Amino acid sequence: MxxxxxxxxxxxxxxxxxxxxxxxxxxxxxxxxxxxxxxxxxxxxxxxxxxxxxxxxxxxxxxxxxxxxxxxxxxxxxxxxxxxxxxxxxxxxxxxxxxxxxxxxxxxxxxxxxxxxxxxxxxxxxxxxxxxxxxxxxxxxxxxxxxxxxxxxxxxxxxxxxxxxxxxxxxxxxxxxxxxxxxxxxxxxxxxxxxxxxxxxxxxxxxxxxxxxxxxxxxxxxxxxxxxxxxxxxxxxxDDIESVIKHRTALFDRYTNQLKDVVELPQWHPQASLNGAYMPIYIADAQKQKDVMQALAKNDIQCRRYFTPSLDLAYSKQKSFGCGNSQKVAGGIICLPLHNSMSADDVLTVTNVIKEIL
Ligand SMILES: Cc1ncc(COP(=O)(O)O)c(C=O)c1O
The missing domain is CATH 3.40.640.10 (Type I PLP-dependent aspartate aminotransferase-like (Major domain))
Incomplete structure (x- = not known):
């Protein structure tokens, strides 16, 4: 798993x-x-x-x-x-x-x-x-x-x-x-x-x-x-945080290389360094999103719809100045596995499943 x-x-x-x-x-x-x-x-x-x-x-x-x-x-x-x-x-x-x-x-x-x-x-x-x-x-x-x-x-x-x-x-x-x-x-x-x-x-x-x-x-x-x-x-x-961040960032880079032409990825701040905290992907088509999640589950790979729902919908009594983009992104977002115990090969296992579906 x-x-x-x-x-x-x-x-x-x-x-x-x-x-x-x-x-x-x-x-x-x-x-x-x-x-x-x-x-x-x-x-x-x-x-x-x-x-x-x-x-x-x-x-x-x-x-x-x-x-x-x-x-x-x-x-x-x-x-x-x-x-x-x-x-x-x-x-x-x-x-x-x-x-x-x-x-x-x-x-x-x-x-x-x-x-x-x-x-x-x-x-x-x-x-x-x-x-x-x-x-x-x-x-x-x-x-x-x-x-x-x-x-x-x-x-x-x-x-x-x-x-x-x-x-x-x-x-x-x-x-x-x-x-x-x-x-x-x-x-x-x-x-x-x-x-x-x-x-x-x-x-x-x-x-x-x-x-x-x-x-x-x-x-x-x-x-x-x-x-x-x-x-x-x-x-x-x-004591070990530098090497942890280096490893997570390498996993993030590998994911990005594998998926950049397959799914939408968030646009990173052009001057920012990475810390490899999360691996979000966006799939606008609801059926395709569902298919990807099902294929990952079948291959014993955890993923999560994170963050959803858009919080203006969850807390609808609060004032909203219009949050259409957030609702769209929250509808199609999935976070893939990313942590220090993963290997570069694990990333390929995940991305191969996604590529096969899309
Ligand atoms: C964006 C964000 N804000 C706040 C929190 C809350 O942090 P904590 O769980 O330490 O209370 C989290 C925790 O996951 C978070 O992801």
Missing amino acids: IALNKPLTPDLTKLTAYLAQVNESGWYSNFGPLHEQLTKRLEAYLGVENLLLVSNGTLAIQVACKALNINSAITTPFTFVATTSSLLWQGIDTAFSDIDMHSYNLCPIALDKALAKDSNYDGVVATHVYGNPCNVHDIADVANKYNKKVIYDAAHAFDVKIAGQSVLNYGDASTLSFHATKVFHTVEGGAIIFKCKADFDKAKQLINFGIQADGTLGAAGINAKLNEYQCAVGLTLL
């Missing part, structure tokens, strides 16, 4: 050495020594500052919104459900603006039109879908024009760069997920990268119940801290 995804497995000898340190110190959570080590190593590896570890990528979005005072937002309908559900759970007034038909990311032109019609939103929440960076420069121009904050859900974009600059350095904040299914993980976990140190400081209080540095209470907070055992997993996996 070729699985859709297989989480990275931490080396048990290294992991146990970290866990022994935790047991010895008795410091299990609340910004302990491993939390500090993982923060510093991630900042150095990713080329960012003001990185705050949190307990998952969903809370990362919620805390970022709280820290930036975002109570209403325009967002993308083509993303994992958590990008939207996290906003709605927090009572954020949420509206959808359409995606670009080629990159599948929030379209700056559609966003401009939406904000021209109704500029009553505090911020924009966009996703770098499948690790493919949004058009960050045009989105920044639109956001500046209407004086809006920007949060990027970068759950898929670990270690992605635009012209050598981390994608996490765009917008007022970017959020990461370190769920076990991601390129890098801490079992469950995540991080927020803030442009401003003041926002980072505020968020650090917010994820610790709102307790201020001097022990007094500030704004009401939540518990979103990452514990020391999970940091130990992160520190262990970080």
Whole structure:
């Protein structure tokens, strides 16, 4: 069987050495020594500052919104459900603006039109879908024009760069997920990268119940801290992350070479590096899509219709500025297996099945 995804497995000898340190110190959570080590190593590896570890990528979005005072937002309908559900759970007034038909990311032109019609939103929440960076420069121009904050859900974009600059350095904040299914993980976990140190400081209080540095209470907070055992997993996996990303990227390139003339593939940001997080393909014809999925299943190959439905349809009570592109893409998208345990031959097995059908 070729699985859709297989989480990275931490080396048990290294992991146990970290866990022994935790047991010895008795410091299990609340910004302990491993939390500090993982923060510093991630900042150095990713080329960012003001990185705050949190307990998952969903809370990362919620805390970022709280820290930036975002109570209403325009967002993308083509993303994992958590990008939207996290906003709605927090009572954020949420509206959808359409995606670009080629990159599948929030379209700056559609966003401009939406904000021209109704500029009553505090911020924009966009996703770098499948690790493919949004058009960050045009989105920044639109956001500046209407004086809006920007949060990027970068759950898929670990270690992605635009012209050598981390994608996490765009917008007022970017959020990461370190769920076990991601390129890098801490079992469950995540991080927020803030442009401003003041926002980072505020968020650090917010994820610790709102307790201020001097022990007094500030704004009401939540518990979103990452514990020391999970940091130990992160520190262990970080040692090998470069070779993991290299391998995933090679698999992605092989898929692309095999399928570029067979199916539609998302158009990648021309200046972006890859991280091999996902392998999405688009098949507009519903019958052909079904045939491909059935043939893959028959050959013991997992795949997934990811992301569907378009979230403007799932949350139809929310305002939509028209999301036809997203609905089209969500109708024809399939993600193929891509993970570190796959071989180049596995890719050929998958692509041969698809080629035979199409
Ligand atoms: C785009 C996106 N945003 C947010 C999340 C939520 O992250 P987590 O599962 O760590 O809460 C995910 C998780 O898969 C995701 O894919």
